[in-house]
Amino acid sequence: MSSWWRAFDGGLRTQLRSFLRTPMTAFLVLILPINLLLLLSLFALTGYNAPTALVMGEDTAAARSYVEALEDTHNSFELRPMDLATAQDQLKRARLVAILEIPPGFEAGVQAGHTVPVNLTLDNVNLDMAEDVRRAVPAAAVIFAARNAFPEVRIEADLRNLLPRDTGYVQYLGVSAVALAACIAGAVLGGTVTAREWELGTARLSQLAPGGAAAVLAGRLAAAAVAGVVASSVTALIVWFGYSVHPVHPLEVGLTLVATVFACTMLGGLVGAGLRRVMPVAPLLIGTLLPFYLDSGALEPQRFDGEWLFALAHLSPTYYSVGVMEHAYHGLVVTPEPRWLLLLALVAIGLASLAALPRVARR
Amino acid sequence: MIRAVLALARSDLFRWHRSPALVAATLIPALSMGVMVVALTYAVGRQPVALVIEDHGPVADHIIQIIRESDGFFLVERTREEALADMKAQRVAAVITIPAGFEDRVGSHDAKLDVFINNVDLDFSDDVRRSINEAVVEVDAPSLATLGENDLPPGTVSGIPNPYRIDVAERDLRTPDVSFLAYQMVPVLALLSLTAGALVTALAIAGEREVGALRLVRLSPVPRTAVVAGRLLGGTVASGALLSAVVLAATLTDVLSPPAGRWPLLMLLLLVTAVGSVGLGVLVGLLTRRVTTTAMLGVNVATASFLLGGGFTTIAFLPDFVQGVARAFPTYYAVEGVREVLFYDSMPTLGRNLAALTATAVVSLVVGSVALARVSARPH
Numbered sequence: 001m002s003s004w005w006r007a008f009d010g011g012l013r014t015q016l017r018s019f020l021r022t023p024m025t026a027f028l029v030l031i032l033p034i035n036l037l038l039l040l041s042l043f044a045l046t047g048y049n050a051p052t053a054l055v056m057g058e059d060t061a062a063a064r065s066y067v068e069a070l071e072d073t074h075n076s077f078e079l080r081p082m083d084l085a086t087a088q089d090q091l092k093r094a095r096l097v098a099i100l101e102i103p104p105g106f107e108a109g110v111q112a113g114h115t116v117p118v119n120l121t122l123d124n125v126n127l128d129m130a131e132d133v134r135r136a137v138p139a140a141a142v143i144f145a146a147r148n149a150f151p152e153v154r155i156e157a158d159l160r161n162l163l164p165r166d167t168g169y170v171q172y173l174g175v176s177a178v179a180l181a182a183c184i185a186g187a188v189l190g191g192t193v194t195a196r197e198w199e200l201g202t203a204r205l206s207q208l209a210p211g212g213a214a215a216v217l218a219g220r221l222a223a224a225a226v227a228g229v230v231a232s233s234v235t236a237l238i239v240w241f242g243y244s245v246h247p248v249h250p251l252e253v254g255l256t257l258v259a260t261v262f263a264c265t266m267l268g269g270l271v272g273a274g275l276r277r278v279m280p281v282a283p284l285l286i287g288t289l290l291p292f293y294l295d296s297g298a299l300e301p302q303r304f305d306g307e308w309l310f311a312l313a314h315l316s317p318t319y320y321s322v323g324v325m326e327h328a329y330h331g332l333v334v335t336p337e338p339r340w341l342l343l344l345a346l347v348a349i350g351l352a353s354l355a356a357l358p359r360v361a362r363r
Numbered sequence: 364m365i366r367a368v369l370a371l372a373r374s375d376l377f378r379w380h381r382s383p384a385l386v387a388a389t390l391i392p393a394l395s396m397g398v399m400v401v402a403l404t405y406a407v408g409r410q411p412v413a414l415v416i417e418d419h420g421p422v423a424d425h426i427i428q429i430i431r432e433s434d435g436f437f438l439v440e441r442t443r444e445e446a447l448a449d450m451k452a453q454r455v456a457a458v459i460t461i462p463a464g465f466e467d468r469v470g471s472h473d474a475k476l477d478v479f480i481n482n483v484d485l486d487f488s489d490d491v492r493r494s495i496n497e498a499v500v501e502v503d504a505p506s507l508a509t510l511g512e513n514d515l516p517p518g519t520v521s522g523i524p525n526p527y528r529i530d531v532a533e534r535d536l537r538t539p540d541v542s543f544l545a546y547q548m549v550p551v552l553a554l555l556s557l558t559a560g561a562l563v564t565a566l567a568i569a570g571e572r573e574v575g576a577l578r579l580v581r582l583s584p585v586p587r588t589a590v591v592a593g594r595l596l597g598g599t600v601a602s603g604a605l606l607s608a609v610v611l612a613a614t615l616t617d618v619l620s621p622p623a624g625r626w627p628l629l630m631l632l633l634l635v636t637a638v639g640s641v642g643l644g645v646l647v648g649l650l651t652r653r654v655t656t657t658a659m660l661g662v663n664v665a666t667a668s669f670l671l672g673g674g675f676t677t678i679a680f681l682p683d684f685v686q687g688v689a690r691a692f693p694t695y696y697a698v699e700g701v702r703e704v705l706f707y708d709s710m711p712t713l714g715r716n717l718a719a720l721t722a723t724a725v726v727s728l729v730v731g732s733v734a735l736a737r738v739s740a741r742p743h
Contacts, residue, residue, distance in 0.1 A: 024651065028659035035663055039670035042685060046676045047486050066529070074489040091536070093711055094702070095679045110528045117520040120533045124511070124540040125706045126677060132493065134510040134533075135435065139496035141507060141527040151472065152526030155426070155502055157495045158475040161482040162450070172484040192655055279566060280387040282658045286666075287391030291398040300487045303453040304411050306437070332483050336452050 003210035011219020015193060019227055029189060029227065032286075033181025033235040037174065041243075044173040049078040050097035050129045050136075053087030062107035062148075066118075069144035070100070076136030091121060097129045098122045110148075167330050174239045175329040176298035178253075179321035182232035182260035183289055189224035189231075190268030191281040194357075198276035214358055221269050221354075228261040245329050252328035252339075259346040260321040266353035267317065273360045292316035297323060301334040320345045367585040371593025372600060379563055379601050389563050389605070393555035396669055400547040410491050412436040413446035413455040420466030422502065426476070429501045430459060435494025456481050457491045500527065507531055511540065541706055545618050549705065550674035553697040555609055556633055557668050560602035560640025561647060562661045564594065568648030568735070569657040591645075591732040598641035606633055621705050628704045628713070635720040636697040642727025643693075649734045673698040693723045 019026045054070075056063060070077050080096070087099045101119035109116035120137060124130040145153050196202075197217065236253055239245050247253045272281055295309050296302060296318040303310045313319040320342040323335035335342060379385050414430055416423075431438055441449060446458040460477040468474035478495050482488040501508035504525035506515065510533050515521060520530040571577040583590070610633070613619035621629050647664070651657040670676065671685075672694025678686055689695045700716035 022653070022656070025653065025656045025659055028656065028663055032659065032663055032666075035667055039667060042670055042681060043675040044486075045682075046680050048489060051680050074492045075485060076489070076493065092707070092709060093679075094677070094699075094707070097680075113528065115520075115524045115528055115530050117530050117532045119518070120510070120531045122511075122533060122535050124535045124537060125702070126546050127540050127543045129677075130511070130535075130540060132490075135490075135493035135497045137510060137531050138500035138504070138508045138527075139493045141504070141529045142496045142500060144529065145527045150526055150528060153503070154469050154472045154526070155422070155474045155476060155499050157478050157499050159478050159480065159492060159495070161480050161488075163482050166482045166485045166488060169484055169486040172486075188659075196655070275384070277384045278655050279570070279658055280384040280391070282662050283389075283391040283562075284387055286662050287395035290395050294399050300456070300484055301453045301481070304456050304487065306411070334453075334483060 004212070004215045007210060007212065007215035008219040008222070011216035012223045013219075015220040015223030016226065019223070026227065029185060030231045030234060032188070033177075033185050033232055034238060036180060036184065037177040037235050037238060040173055040177050040180075041170055044170040046129075047169050048075040048132070050076065050133050051095070052077045052079055052133070053090065053096050053099040054079045054081045055084045055087055055099060055101040056081060057102050057104040058106055060107035062110045063102050065147060066102060066106070066140070066144050069140045069147065070136075072143055073136045073140040076132055076139070088121075091123055094123065094125070096123065097126070098133050163332075167332060171243060171245050171330070172326070172332075173298065174243045174245060175325050176293070176296070176322045178232065178236045178239050178329075179256070179260060179296070179318055179325045180289065180293045180298070181235035182228065182257050182321060183264045183293075183316075183318050184286055185231040186225060186228035186261035186264030187268035187271070187285045187289060188282050189228050190221055190265035191272035191275070191285055192268075192278055193220045193224045194269040194272030195275050195278045195281050196272075198273070199278050213361070217269070217357070217361070218354075221265055224269075225261050225265040228265055229258060232257050232261060239329070247329045248331040249328045252324065255343065256321060256324040256328055256346075259324075259343050259350075260317060263317045263320075263346040263350040263353070266350040266357070270353045270357055270360055273357055289316070289318065293318050295319075296321075297326070297334045303336065317346055317349050320349075364586060364589045367583075367589040368593040368596060371590060372597035375567060375594065375597030376601055378567065379597075385563065385566060389559050389601075393551060393558050396554055396674060397548070397551045399675075400544065400551060409435060409437050410456045410487050410494070411439070411454065412491065413439050413441040413449050413458045415441055415443050415446050415458060415460040417443070417463045418461050418465040420469070422469045422474070423461050423466045426498065426502055427461060429498045433494055433498055435490065435497065450479070450481060453481070456487055457495075459495060503527075504530070511535070536708075537706065542618075545620075546702070546706070547675065548613060548618050549701045550669055550672050550694065550698045552606065552609065552613075552633065552701065553636060553672050553694045554665060554669045554674065556602055556606055556636045556697065557640045557643075557694060558661070558665050559605040560598050560637045561644035562665065563601050564598035564641050564644030565648035565651070565657050565661055566654060567598075568594070568645060569651055569654050572648070572652055573654055588732070591735050594645065594735065595638075595641050595728060595732070598644055599638055602637040602640060603634065606637060619705070625704050629701065632697060632700045632704065632717065632720065635717065635724050636693060639693050639720055639724035639727055642724060642729075642731045645731030645735050646727060649731075668692050668694040671695060673702070693720055696720050696723075 090096045091099055099121040106116050122130055122133060268285060275281060295313045296316055302313045323342045324339050326332045326334045327339055416427060449455045450458055457478060457480040462477050465474050480488050480491050497508050504527055506513055506521035507530055518532050518534040520532045647660055648657060651660055671689040671692045678689045696716040696719040700713055703710045703713055
């Protein structure tokens with residue numbers, strides 16, 4: 001074994017041992033991506049189906065048909081039947097987004113061809129949900145009119161889809177969270193390991209190693225990458241088995257995880273070498289990666305947010321990772337670039353960071 | 364004793380002020396969440412859509428105008444080929460076509476607007492579906508399709524018959540709508556309070572413990588309680604100063620504008636949250652012992668606190684067990700309390716929220732003080 005490899009091996013082994021000796025830190029690194037996955041799922045869960053009280057002034061065929069139309073209006077309402085007093089109380093307590101009241105005489109009015117007024121009381125505190133409700137109410141009227149074949153309707157929208165099935169928001173976001181997990185685990189571990197070398201003064205000592213300081217640091221970063229792959233694999237498995245999102249291409253999931261962790265560990269190492277202090281590494285990296293996560297195609301194909309944000313997204317490894325990961329799990333194409341190019345970009349980010357590391361370290 | 368407390372608090376504040384790393388660790392999580400909120404403000408609700416016009420006439424031109432003015436779309440007008448190319452390149456999420464012969468079919472009541480959607484995920488494709496139906500309805504039922512925008516008095520309908528046989532009498536809880544940014548800035552404030560109070564204190568204590576400086580406190584003639592009080596005061600002042608700066612900036616830019624007479628309540632809620640955070644910071648700092656672990660635990664707790672406190676979500680709309688978990692986090696009470704103070708006429712849960720935050724503050728201060736005094740007294 002050459003002296004370089006001996007130093008690399010030494011750095012790798014001691015770093016892995018160090019992780020095992022600080023189980024609390026290792027556990028927190030493992031937990032962080034899972035934490036983010038679960039919490040981002042909460043965001044997805046409240047993204048649609050606004051909790052809405054349904055107050056029925058009558059239980060007739062027409063009223064039930066209107067309720068069915070509301071239920072089928074593009075995941076807009078989670079209807080909760082209740083009396084008006086309870087509904088008003090819950091609305092005041094911010095437990096509901098809206099109250100819909102179907103008045104007595106609804107069926108008689110509809111059958112007579114009259115336009116029947118339905119009461120909508122709206123808590124317009126959360127504009128996103130309030131606007132969803134305001135748009136969903138006319139959409140429900142369209143479905144109601146089509147199902148009852150009202151002859152006065154002149155225009156309809158003929159909705160056609162590009163893909164044979166919709167992908168649920170939780171499932172879509174869950175998969176992008178796996179990419180985020182790989183980025184954060186790799187970056188934080190790489191950054192912490194490198195910064196600690198300077199903080200403890202071992203960076204100077206490792207220059208005495210026969211293979212040089214670079215070999216020792218490379219070994220430590222390799223150990224960080226191994227731990228990062230383990231941490232993000234747990235998140236990937238939770239999405240697979242916990243969220244029942246079975247990957248269409250399991251090998252692609254593994255390959256993307258490894259490439260993402262590699263890119264982010266090296267990028268984190270670069271940041272750690274620049275900061276040379278452990279304390280700000282995790283807040284800085286997570287604080288930077290989270291906004292970039294939103295600008296990575298995590299919520300929808302990134303180009304839909306405009307060319308400026310689309311261009312900006314290319315600065316972050318999360319964009320490339322999300323692009324391949326959505327294909328690996330769902331078979332979706334969410335970037336204009338081909339997948340091989342996305343993977344190549346991840347590898348290139350890792351190699352470029354690795355190449356820049358000695359220069360930053362020598363400063 | 365008071366001089367010792369003030370000196371310790373001042374020393375902690377100086378160290379915080381002089382350490383860019385500590386300042387960064389404090390500010391970055393909250394700033395990052397703030398940036399995320401702004402990014403979401405931009406992203407929510409509107410989708411890029413291509414409009415292909417292959418027919419003209421009074422009704423066709425009317426619906427074209429409606430689609431052009433819709434706040435559900437970022438619209439570009441294209442030929443059919445260009446639109447499909449844009450769809451393939453993901454420049455647009457959907458293509459709306461006014462097909463040839465549309466105007467003629469309006470007369471026979473079977474006109475169809477062709478809508479081709481990239482349904483890669485449910486969230487934005489449903490946004491497109493809702494928005495296009497809203498546009499279609501606006502042709503024959505303008506008042507039904509312009510909820511929140513029409514000039515009708517609250518709770519009334521236009522009285523004009525429409526072919527859908529339904530109209531909606533809308534009554535909003537407040538005028539005007541609360542902006543998305545103002546609503547989502549509340550959890551960012553709570554997060555800032557938490558990171559400034561808890562993370563600063565935890566990192567300071569863990570750092571001193573790691574290098575052995577905490578044991579030097581034993582040599583000091585001042586009482587342990589003064590040491591503890593100084594620490595807590597320093598953290599609270601740091602947290603309060605940061606919060607004040609952010610609240611001032613948010614007020615000057617109209618992001619934060621409490622109703623008349625609600626300022627004292629708002630400040631009280633933020634102050635109690637900050638004090639409780641400092642107490643929690645003492646506990647975390649003593650529990651973790653190492654700066655690396657403290658930073659990781661701090662980031663985990665800050666992220667969980669933000670999202671379970673109501674960041675990007677409304678906790679009351681989530682499943683019961685998630686609501687139960689959220690109630691274990693002080694940010695839940697802080698966010699609910701602040702939102703109630705800022706946006707609601709009545710404040711039915713304010714007492715409970717203030718009580719929960721005060722209890723958190725008192726318990727964490729007492730436990731944190733006792734633990735800090737013990738650790739300071741214990742030989743290493």
